Amino acid sequence: MDWFFHSHRRPLERRLSSTFNTSVIAGDSGIKTDYNINSFEVNSRIPTLRGVLQVYNEVKKLDKNTILVIVSPVMIIICHFLLRKRRKIIYNFSGLGFLRSQSAIVRKLIMLSLKIYPISGNRVFVVQNSDDYDYLDQVFKSKHNFHLELIAGSGYEGLNNSRDFIGSAKVMLGYVGRIRKDKGVLDLLRTVSELQKLDYNLDLNVWGELDDESRHGFSQAELDELKSYARFLRGFSQNKQEIFSSFNWFCLPSNGEGLSKAAIEASSFGLPLVLSNVQGNRDMIEGNGFLVEYGNRNNLKEVLCGMLQLSSEEYRIMSKTSKKMFEENWTMDSVFKKWNELLIKYDTTSS
Numbered sequence: 540m541d542w543f544f545h546s547h548r549r550p551l552e553r554r555l556s557s558t559f560n561t562s563v564i565a566g567d568s569g570i571k572t573d574y575n576i577n578s579f580e581v582n583s584r585i586p587t588l589r590g591v592l593q594v595y596n597e598v599k600k601l602d603k604n605t606i607l608v609i610v611s612p613v614m615i616i617i618c619h620f621l622l623r624k625r626r627k628i629i630y631n632f633s634g635l636g637f638l639r640s641q642s643a644i645v646r647k648l649i650m651l652s653l654k655i656y657p658i659s660g661n662r663v664f665v666v667q668n669s670d671d672y673d674y675l676d677q678v679f680k681s682k683h684n685f686h687l688e689l690i691a692g693s694g695y696e697g698l699n700n701s702r703d704f705i706g707s708a709k710v711m712l713g714y715v716g717r718i719r720k721d722k723g724v725l726d727l728l729r730t731v732s733e734l735q736k737l738d739y740n741l742d743l744n745v746w747g748e749l750d751d752e753s754r755h756g757f758s759q760a761e762l763d764e765l766k767s768y769a770r771f772l773r774g775f776s777q778n779k780q781e782i783f784s785s786f787n788w789f790c791l792p793s794n795g796e797g798l799s800k801a802a803i804e805a806s807s808f809g810l811p812l813v814l815s816n817v818q819g820n821r822d823m824i825e826g827n828g829f830l831v832e833y834g835n836r837n838n839l840k841e842v843l844c845g846m847l848q849l850s851s852e853e854y855r856i857m858s859k860t861s862k863k864m865f866e867e868n869w870t871m872d873s874v875f876k877k878w879n880e881l882l883i884k885y886d887t888t889s890s
Contacts, residue, residue, distance in 0.1 A: 547633070547800055548610060551693040554875045559882060562605075564597045586617060595621055606885060612637035619653055619662075626660030627885060634797025634819060635671045650678045660684070663885060667692050667798040670818035688881055691822070692798040694874030697807030697865060710846050712743045712813070713786030715801040718765070719749075720756035723792030723815060723833060728768040730839050741843060743771045744785045783808040787854075788846065794833050796820055803869045809862035811854065813842060827861035 555561060586594070594614075598607065606627040609618045615630045622628060638646050661684045666672050672689045679685040712731065718724050724745065731743040749755055749765075757765065765772075776782055783789075789805035789812050796802075796819030802812055803823075812828035814820035824830050829846070832838045849857075867873070 547693050550696070550871065551874065551878065554694070554871060555878060555882070558879060562601070564594060586614065591617055591621065594618070598622060598625070604886075606882060616649060616653065619658070620656060623656065623658045628660075629663045629665055629881070629885065631665045632671060632797065633667065634795065635666075635674065636795055636797070639795065654679060654682060654685075658684070661686060661885075663688060663881070665690050665881070668796075668819040668822045670821065671797070688877075690874060690877045690881070691868050692800065692803060692874060694871035695800070695803050695807060695865075695869055696871050697804070697869075709740045709742065710788055710843060711786040712741070712788050712790045712843075713746065713783070713805070713810075714743070714790055715746045715782055715805070716791070716799075717750040717755075718745065718747050719754060720761070721794045723794065725757070725761060725765065726834065726836050726839065727790060727792055728765070728771060730836050730843065731771070732768065734840065734843060739844065740847060743790075744773050745771050746773045746776060746782050746785075748775045779804060783810060786810070788813055788828075791815065791820070792831060792833060792839060793817065793820070798822065798869075803865065806861040806865040806869065809858045811857040811861050813846075823864070825860070825864065827857050827864055 552561060552563065601607075603625070604627065606629060607618075607622070607625060608629045608631055609615050610631045610633065612632060612635065615632065618628070619630075638649065641649065663686045664675050664679070665688045666675060667690065669689065672687055676687055679687070712727070714722075714724060714727060716722060727743065728745070731741055734741050745768075749762075773782075773785070783805060787810065789802060789810045791799055791802055791813070792815045793799075794815065795817045798819050799814070802814060802820070805812060806823070806827070812823060814824060814828065814830055815833040816830040817833055821830065829842050831842050
């Protein structure tokens with residue numbers, strides 16, 4: 540458990556706890572909470588043997604008919620083998636980044652092991668985007684006790700979100716999230732800086748902090764280069780209104796997402812989206828923005844220049860479409876409804 544649980548998982552779990560009797564088992568992140576949790580100390584992001592045994596012992600205390608919802612690819616793989624006799628387990632993937640980061644041979648071995656390992660009862664895979672759904676469907680379609688569900692994210696309240704309308708005469712881009720190399724932040728900074736030198740009416744606000752040293756992926760030279768773009772860097776803020784009122788286009792040129800929470804939040808403010816054409820992001824663009832090729836700065840430059848040519852009416856339509864997509868797909872109400880239906884169905888159909 541880390542900040543990701545608190546920002547992405549906990550709001551949905553709170554909502555589900557109003558209908559179901561819920562219990563959270565996780566490693567202690569050190570973050571102060573206002574709720575009780577069955578926790579234990581963790582010293583790394585990858586579970587230790589001690590941590591795995593503690594999870595197992597906590598699960599043993601639960602009634603055999605309890606539905607377990609396991610999150611994160613690493614824990615899903617571990618628990619698939621560790622808890623094979625549990626009859627009711629849901630695997631909730633935030634994304635398949637862990638699997639995609641492995642070599643093709645390692646990935647195939649992991650998935651084959653999951654597929655042939657003998658388990659009791661059924662397993663439900665819940666994924667957030669159509670690319671991950673199609674991949675798992677291809678792997679497990681022949682297994683009658685493996686089932687797939689597509690639920691778009693963990694939901695976001697998005698209540699009373701508003702901002703002043705900013706026309707398209709100036710493209711003010713915004714990035715929100717951890718600053719790390721695989722998010723494409725450096726390419727975005729370089730491209731905007733280059734276009735500004737060519738007198739394009741373009742600007743950028745980057746909201747977030749540099750990720751942990753072991754995870755940000757930048758070389759020392761790249762870290763030094765980041766410092767030269769300090770004029771774009773706004774740091775960390777929890778004030779959503781401040782963040783999403785500071786730009787009129789949201790941009791996330793990353794190399795892969797489960798389903799971007801920041802992009803969902805941006806759409807709740809009616810912001811058009813510029814996202815990389817990768818898994819997770821593709822599901823979020825339909826008349827409300829543009830897709831760009833990850834790592835292709837020339838393509839990003841072309842799209843940004845094209846955005847400067849849009850009329851205020853074209854921008855208004857994209858903004859309205861983005862807000863509509865949020866309301867139809869990514870609100871807490873819509874995501875909770877799907878989870879509620881899944882848990883009720885799984886509880887009554889599993890023995």
